Amino acid sequence: MVGCLIVKDGKIVGEGFHPKAGQPHGEVFALRDAGDVTQNGTAYVSLKPCNHYGRTPPCTEAFIKAKVKKVVIGMVDPNPIVASKGVDRLRDAGIDVTVGVEEELCKKLNEAYIHQMLTGKPFLTLRLVKK
Template sequence: MSISQIGSGKHGGVVMISCGAKEGDSGDKDDGFYMRRCVELARKAIGCTSPSPMVGCVIVKAGQPHAEVFALRDAGDVAENATAYVSLEPCNHYGRTPPCSEVMVKAKLKEVVIGMIDPNPIVATRGVQRLRDAGIDVVVGVEEELCKRLIEAFIHKMLTGKPFVTLRYSLSINGHPLNQLGEGVTDSGGYHSQQMACP
């Protein structure tokens, strides 16, 4: 199997995976492996997707090149009867972009493996239902906790209506607050800068 990056979308990454199916293969797939790849791709969009969540998607079809959900229109017939792995339930409504579920239906996917149901009440289960109504096999909950950690702030906002706040502070060994940040913390491109900047 070979994996190569072919670009990136505003919600995550675009990936092609080549899986050489050998004669006699059982056809078993490792859903967890592909879902972890989705999360890895989605992390490339940290700080760049607000107010939308980060989402990664991988399309897998043995013996052929593959594409991500944003590249399905470019994949054409190659995506037909393939399996899509997506970290978050595809939306089924018109917002800033058309519904992802409709793109998947038009691509004639065979199966969609979803990491977690979207906590947004506008989306929740509607994307899954649209795919199933179109005759696509849907599996939900693969690597769910990993997918939830990926969009922790988005989930918090959807469930509470309040922003997710991160506080960074330093304490002395005896528990008193410090105003010393430490070496390199304020350097451009350092760890904390990377958490807030687009990749």
């Protein structure tokens, strides 16, 4: 579950989220929503931007093309394909990157995804209901 905001001059100019597998990621929707005002803006994203080609192109390249100056990341993606390559790619492109902002909240949001990435097993939740 990836959410993204693009902020410029203290105002939210774009927002997006990842609706489902195979669809563009939250970063792409936020950049589209912001339009041409992304240059020198700041992107806030709940999960580290990907830097690989899968079902969608890398979000890192979208940030670089949009000329954002800073990316604030809630948590590092536990997917081994993603590793730290996204952060490295952004920094290599001259973008200021901060990692771990509101990390515990982001981990809670992606609890099932993290479990699956770390164990290879689906996340099951059992709730006991009082009658």
